Amino acid sequence: MAPGSAPKRVLTAAANPAPALQSAGASGATEVKPDSAKMQVSALRSGTVIDHLGPATSFKALKILGVGADATVLIGVNLDSSKLRKKDILKIEGRELTDAEMNKVALLSPQATFSLIRDFKVVRKFRPTLPDQVEGLIRCLNPACITQDPRVTGRFHVVTKAPLKLRCHFCERSLHENEIEFA
Amino acid sequence: MKKNPLLGRDVISMRDFGPAEIRAILDRCRAFEKKTKPLLGGKVLANLFFEPSTRTRLSFDAAMKRLGGATIGFADAISTSISKGESLWDTIRVAEGYCDVMVIRHPAEGSARLAAEATKLPVINGGDGSNQHPTQTLLDLYTLRQRCGRIEGLKVAFVGDLKYGRTVHSLIRSLSHFDARLWLVSPPTLRLPDDFLADLRETGTEHHIVDELAAVPADVDVLYLTRIQKERFADAIEYERVRNAWQVTPDNVARFGPKVTLMHPLPRVTEVHAALDQHPGAAWFDQAHNGVVVRQAILALCLGAA
Ligand SMILES: [Zn+2]
Numbered sequence: 001m002a003p004g005s006a007p008k009r010v011l012t013a014a015a016n017p018a019p020a021l022q023s024a025g026a027s028g029a030t031e032v033k034p035d036s037a038k039m040q041v042s043a044l045r046s047g048t049v050i051d052h053l054g055p056a057t058s059f060k061a062l063k064i065l066g067v068g069a070d071a072t073v074l075i076g077v078n079l080d081s082s083k084l085r086k087k088d089i090l091k092i093e094g095r096e097l098t099d100a101e102m103n104k105v106a107l108l109s110p111q112a113t114f115s116l117i118r119d120f121k122v123v124r125k126f127r128p129t130l131p132d133q134v135e136g137l138i139r140c141l142n143p144a145c146i147t148q149d150p151r152v153t154g155r156f157h158v159v160t161k162a163p164l165k166l167r168c169h170f171c172e173r174s175l176h177e178n179e180i181e182f183a
Numbered sequence: 184m185k186k187n188p189l190l191g192r193d194v195i196s197m198r199d200f201g202p203a204e205i206r207a208i209l210d211r212c213r214a215f216e217k218k219t220k221p222l223l224g225g226k227v228l229a230n231l232f233f234e235p236s237t238r239t240r241l242s243f244d245a246a247m248k249r250l251g252g253a254t255i256g257f258a259d260a261i262s263t264s265i266s267k268g269e270s271l272w273d274t275i276r277v278a279e280g281y282c283d284v285m286v287i288r289h290p291a292e293g294s295a296r297l298a299a300e301a302t303k304l305p306v307i308n309g310g311d312g313s314n315q316h317p318t319q320t321l322l323d324l325y326t327l328r329q330r331c332g333r334i335e336g337l338k339v340a341f342v343g344d345l346k347y348g349r350t351v352h353s354l355i356r357s358l359s360h361f362d363a364r365l366w367l368v369s370p371p372t373l374r375l376p377d378d379f380l381a382d383l384r385e386t387g388t389e390h391h392i393v394d395e396l397a398a399v400p401a402d403v404d405v406l407y408l409t410r411i412q413k414e415r416f417a418d419a420i421e422y423e424r425v426r427n428a429w430q431v432t433p434d435n436v437a438r439f440g441p442k443v444t445l446m447h448p449l450p451r452v453t454e455v456h457a458a459l460d461q462h463p464g465a466a467w468f469d470q471a472h473n474g475v476v477v478r479q480a481i482l483a484l485c486l487g488a489a
Contacts, residue, residue, distance in 0.1 A: 142292060144290070144291060144312045145291065145293050146289075146291040146292065146293040146294045146296075146297050146311075147293065148291070149270070149271075149291070151270050152272075152297060168293065169296065170292065170294075170296050171293040171311075171312070171314050172196065172198065172292070172293070172314055173292075173378075174378055
């Protein structure tokens with residue numbers, strides 16, 4: 001029985017077209033001030049700041065974003081945070097992440113917040129929302145799952161958001177936050 | 184006429200059915216215990232068995248034929264174009280033109296879900312690896328209701344291999360909708376996996392993890408026995424030891440009295456003593472026979488004929 005209606009919100013692997021950047025408003029752009037006052041590293045000219053990353057997840061985030069060795073990146077690991085106790089911060093020079101990319105990082109670290117920077121000004125703040133379903137981004141770990149066939153695209157249901165727990169649409173196995181592997 | 188709980192639906196996973204729907208399906212099964220009109224005359228069931236399962240295939244075959252329908256299909260993947268590398272999706276799209284309803288049995292977990300998305304026809308999962316076998320769960324629930332008069336608030340002990348048994352997992356999950364109290368009796372190496380235990384805690388289902396049948400209270404309603412499979416043991420001696428220690432005999436069920444219901448999904452090897460067939464509670468052959476009744480109901484409901 002083919003489904004009649006599409007699920008409410010589906011995150012797909014197909015990268016969304018890069019959204020037009022919105023101005024931060026008439027009051028003028030705010031400077032990026034991470035929670036941790038100790039993190040007084042030089043400001044970013046243009047690119048993306050990812051704040052409130054889970055502690056020690058920044059390297060994973062760089063990996064899933066495909067940020068290579070040639071990129072200019074500032075990394076703060078295990079910083080004190082009022083919200084999270086400990087957190088990571090990433091500043092990626094010269095790259096504005098797409099919504100799809102930011103949502104992907106959110107699967108790794110649901111509380112992460114994003115600021116897109118141009119000429120030292122925040123032009124857009126983005127707080128990702130976890131979708132109800134995730135399609136194509138994540139690999140099912142079950143070796144017996146039908147999605148091991150490369151012709152079948154993986155799909156997961158978000159069961160709980162904090163802590164993040166997903167369930168494979170096909171084999172029904174659950175996947176916990178620390179087990180997520182990106183396709 | 185009551186609402187058809189399966190109209191326009193597939194039967195892929197017990198997760199797709201809430202307690203009210205499960206009750207509604209079981210209610211509809213009863214009418215099929217007696218010979219019925221040929222409700223499915225002119226309809227064709229495709230039995231797509233990508234791995235052998237003689238009992239499930241024969242049971243669906245009998246169910247369809249008792250309702251006046253016809254069946255086509257294959258009994259293993261070797262005889263089909265699957266062995267030539269055709270995708271499951273394509274096989275289903277082709278079969279769609281040959282039939283009105285499909286049963287799929289496939290070793291890959293999630294295969295039935297994928298098949299259901301490939302076709303507009305109703306798809307029934309006849310077992311997808313160690314994931315789901317919903318018609319088995321429904322026939323177990325039907326047998327429970329027949330024997331105990333209800334499926335609500337039963338005290339059930341599951342005995343044997345609780346780690347790998349798909350049948351047990353699915354039935355445990357379904358019973359958690361119906362205020363069951365559970366005793367999970369297994370060797371430490373064959374315990375119910377953590378994910379299922381977490382689900383039981385989440386639904387607030389009373390459950391006790393115990394190491395031996397002797398720890399189960401004598402007033403349980405049901406002992407659900409399972410097969411302990413040789414392939415699960417790396418060491419043949421260890422297998423023999425566990426198998427012998429876990430055989431259920433007339434002696435060790437005596438204290439549960441004559442009213443206890445004894446179930447087993449079959450086939451059995453040595454875990455259930457043959458002398459137990461004489462026990463008034465032995466329900467395994469009922470389960471097998473109810474399999475046809477329940478599958479008749481499911482086929483008729485899916486095709487909108489009941
Ligand atoms: Zn899977």
